[in-house]
Amino acid sequence: MKNIGSFIAVFLYSGLIFIPLFLALNRLIMVTGFYPSIWFNSLENNYISQDILQFTLFQAIFSTIVTLMIGIPIAWMLGRYRWPLESLIRTVLTLPFVIPSIIAAMGILTIIGPHGINIRADEDTWWWTLIIAHAWFNMALVIRFCEPILTTLDPSLEEQLRLLPNGQTRISRFRYLWAPLLVPSITAAACMTFVFSFTSFALVRWITVGNESLESMMATISSSAGIEGYMEFTSEMVLGASIIQFLILLISLWITSIIQRNRKSKIPQVNTKFVKTKNSMGWLIIVPALIFALLPIISVFLGSFRIREPVENEIIFRWSFDAWVVAWRGSNSFPPLTDALINSIGYAIITLCVSLPIGFSLASTISKLEENHKFLSQVLDVFTMLPFALSAAMVGLGVLLGIIKLDIGFLHNFWPLPALAHIMLTVPFVVRIFLPAIRSLDPMYDENAKVLGLKPWKRFFSVKLPLLKSSLIISTIFTLAMSLGEFGASFVVARNSDWVTLPLLIDSWRSKPMKDPFTGPASNVVATVLMLITIILFLFAERYRTNKEGGMF
Numbered sequence: 190m191k192n193i194g195s196f197i198a199v200f201l202y203s204g205l206i207f208i209p210l211f212l213a214l215n216r217l218i219m220v221t222g223f224y225p226s227i228w229f230n231s232l233e234n235n236y237i238s239q240d241i242l243q244f245t246l247f248q249a250i251f252s253t254i255v256t257l258m259i260g261i262p263i264a265w266m267l268g269r270y271r272w273p274l275e276s277l278i279r280t281v282l283t284l285p286f287v288i289p290s291i292i293a294a295m296g297i298l299t300i301i302g303p304h305g306i307n308i309r310a311d312e313d314t315w316w317w318t319l320i321i322a323h324a325w326f327n328m329a330l331v332i333r334f335c336e337p338i339l340t341t342l343d344p345s346l347e348e349q350l351r352l353l354p355n356g357q358t359r360i361s362r363f364r365y366l367w368a369p370l371l372v373p374s375i376t377a378a379a380c381m382t383f384v385f386s387f388t389s390f391a392l393v394r395w396i397t398v399g400n401e402s403l404e405s406m407m408a409t410i411s412s413s414a415g416i417e418g419y420m421e422f423t424s425e426m427v428l429g430a431s432i433i434q435f436l437i438l439l440i441s442l443w444i445t446s447i448i449q450r451n452r453k454s455k456i457p458q459v460n461t462k463f464v465k466t467k468n469s470m471g472w473l474i475i476v477p478a479l480i481f482a483l484l485p486i487i488s489v490f491l492g493s494f495r496i497r498e499p500v501e502n503e504i505i506f507r508w509s510f511d512a513w514v515v516a517w518r519g520s521n522s523f524p525p526l527t528d529a530l531i532n533s534i535g536y537a538i539i540t541l542c543v544s545l546p547i548g549f550s551l552a553s554t555i556s557k558l559e560e561n562h563k564f565l566s567q568v569l570d571v572f573t574m575l576p577f578a579l580s581a582a583m584v585g586l587g588v589l590l591g592i593i594k595l596d597i598g599f600l601h602n603f604w605p606l607p608a609l610a611h612i613m614l615t616v617p618f619v620v621r622i623f624l625p626a627i628r629s630l631d632p633m634y635d636e637n638a639k640v641l642g643l644k645p646w647k648r649f650f651s652v653k654l655p656l657l658k659s660s661l662i663i664s665t666i667f668t669l670a671m672s673l674g675e676f677g678a679s680f681v682v683a684r685n686s687d688w689v690t691l692p693l694l695i696d697s698w699r700s701k702p703m704k705d706p707f708t709g710p711a712s713n714v715v716a717t718v719l720m721l722i723t724i725i726l727f728l729f730a731e732r733y734r735t736n737k738e739g740g741m742f
Contacts, residue, residue: 221421259331292486529690607679
């Protein structure tokens, strides 16, 4: 009986992942035929997708390099030195990663020009703007992976190395101590940064000019894919792009998994008060880093009050609340902000109610299997990470085309449908948050509860759940935040429906011709509302997050 819950969780998760993707793949193959060579060749033979793979790879590689260049010095300063308001500094520097990418895009555009127009005049400008935007979004990954090791490493190791011939200089100490310790974490952070840059959609969509990534291309042509007898080349392109993207992401995640599994955990650790010292020169890195982290966020807020007006062949700007009134009221083209807010909150609640119990059950099952069935636990562990190798656009396509294949009438107008894509994307994060906490539980607590005669459900609610309180709260908040800010999958599933969400409303306002003075400010209004909700959730989660383990959370 006690294994029934685990079986149900695995069964439900398998259905959530495989059924939409299988039906979508079946639909696309039915339209195009099973000709893999044609799928892959279509990417180079069609003008829409020529050189798209090269662009996606190059921008992801450059973004990863620049992110490491920015993130490593920040992680070092946070990990090895003591700062006033240290918790606040760490929160600000890691905040960009939880800010939805569509908000990052709006912030970057507002900084670059009055309405982001300037970057479209020069290819070098928008190329480096995209790279810096990815670095802003992902630098928190480097901090999360590297800082915990730096914060808790016993300083006596370096002192002992100084007494040896190979530890006389900083270079030698870096070579023989810091590099071996940090390279695994840096490599893992680099792989995850590459994954997020490779699958970037909102930033590519709004910053680049005439170039698309595999992700943005699939999202753009999704409306015509899978339709028999109509623009069948788009189905070929989607198949080729999705398979290539899946393989590249799977390899990156596999490398990350190996690095994390083989990472040495038996490193002498001490309390942070014995590790950290003062460094007045470190402000030369911390202060610019804080400005870099806050600037796009502040620009979104201020941009919501800045209205452009043409006066006698000249453009002037005024400050007012007019854009807030317009966004809340809506227009003939766009619904009120409240409609999008209600939809987003509704999808987030549905996502939470499904993702949290499934993710927790999967994490518990993996932990149980590790005791006697290590191979099965590894298989299930990898299986739960599968959606990480599926981009948001691929998940959205799976839901959209899978429903078309089912041909069930009421599902085409089923309001909760976008939440299915959100669930597919959030369950793996719930598993990743719960699994380390469940592994670290002392079995003595459960054994003592058994001796006292507590029934299984009583042990769960009275013993196990209180011990997992922090992980429960963090996974709840991350699930809500991810669902609220999800853009790629929602863009594919819901953009042509009445199920508008906050990210979709931001995109719609920004897509309006720039001659409307409220195009930029109204999009910033919606972005500000979403941003404030996300920040509040993140600040609450930070109260319960520990800094003992490196990782995204």
